[in-house]
Amino acid sequence: MNSRNAKVRAQFSQNGAMASTLRLRPDLNRAAARGTATPVAAGPAASPDAGSSGSAKWALGGIIGGSAAAGVLAAGSSALALYFARRVITPAKFRDADQEILAVIRDGRALQVILAATPEATVDGVYGFFFDGGRGHARIGRILSYSPAERTVLREVESVYSGDLATARRGWWSGAAYPDPAALGLPVEDVLIDVDGGTAPAWLVRAVPGSEETAPDVWAIMVHGRGASRQEGLRAVRTARELGMSSLLISYRNDGLAPSASDGRYGLGSTEWRDVEAAIEYALQQGAREVVLFGWSMGGAICLQTADLSRHRQVIRAMVLDAPVINWVNVLAHHAELNRIPSAVGRYGQLMLSHPLGRRLTGLAAPVDLKAMDWVSRAVELRTPTLIVHSVDDEYVPYEPSAELAEKNPEMVTFEPFDTARHTKEWNVDPERWERQVTAWIRLQLAPRTNPGDQEPAAGDSAPS
DSSP, rough: OOHHHHHHHHHHHOOTHHHHHHOOOOHHHHHHHHSSSOOOOSSOOOGGGTTOHHHHHHHHHHHHHHHHHHHHHHHHHHHHHHHHHHHHOOOOSSSSOOOEEEEEEEETTTTEEEEEEOOOTTHHHHHEEEEEEGEEEEEEEEEEEEEEETEEEEEEEEEEEEEEGGGEEEEEESOOOSSGGGGOOOOOOOEEETTTTTEEEEEEOOOOOTTTOOOTEEEEEEETTTTOGGGGGGGHHHHEEEEEEEEEEEEETSSSSSSSOOOOOTTTTTTTTHHHHHHHHHHTTTOOEEEEEEEEEEHHHHHHHHHHHTTGGGGGEEEESOOOOOOHHHHHHHHHTTTTTTTHHHHHHHHHHHHHHHHHHHHHSOOTGGGGGTTTTTTGOOOEEEEEEEEETTTTOOHHHHHHHHHHOOTTEEEEEEETTTTTTTHHHHHHHHHHHHHHHHHHHOOOOOTTTTTSSSGGGGOOO
């Protein structure tokens, strides 16, 4: 008995819990060949009068115990896979305040903050910092001092837009350094865009009247990422304005501003692109002839789907994608690994998202076609000039698919790697570099085409490799 049970335990240890999930019913033929199990007919256990020996009873008990263990492991793996899948597509109601504030120091008019040293707090640059459940918002600037021994960092506080930072004890970092266009000194109009289920609020920052730039009829549409807001796109507004473009910073389904989807779930780009299409239609009605899409993180995936599926895709002149999701399978596998979820369980979670039968479990109105959003595999199908800005130390969306897409389609895709910027904070780490590179690239894309009637870019207008 001990040897048999040891073999069963060793087999589960080697294969992991997911093995039982993929095979919900035990393979008795294979088990019999290993000498660890014997097919048993349904019904009461055989009595000794039927020729059953004491060892046979123990063998039968081992089979029943092993089957029960397999069932428990299968149920546990399925539950973990479902939890993982739901976490991906369900909008979070609360943010984790994972940054500790140790002290706030006032020196005359200057304000400084001492923070616990974290991977984000120790990267120089300018950032947004939210506290008091998101009701407080400050702009945190350069590092003044850093003590690895004490694990503390002193930083400059450039501005407090709302809330009382002096009484705050915890908060979280954000790439959204500014709360609204007014904080940038820019005039703004609050507009509403007709979308499925109602109207979605947006900010409209119009181009400077009489600008000498060549793009007054080209609008920039800013698409924020998962769990973020239209504030994320404010980092690109000055660049767009300098290029003579009006900027439309949109909201979309399930982001807390726009109407929620009927199922209350993210489509990871497979549904949200329709709200970007609605924004393009609004821009065209307001006099735009073409648009440049800007997308951050999942917003990048949304932009790619828009360029692929929208009836207005021919007016998308170019795309600027910051730390975009190029391949959701890669991102989901990465997060499974980060959360120490067995790879097989992670793949099962992906199956729940993409298979029609998974809808009852995940709550999705329709399955998410992850393969259709794998732009590494579909690289040659991307025909919109695209600039990808991505930090090689991105802890949330791995940069490798971005680099691979550019390598497979150098005619259309330009890849600009950053470092130390983590996820979607390339502008925050080095605003001058980000704005310089994006401005130069967009100018190239907005240059007059050889054949104005051809919506495909001429050879001389393709993105440099």
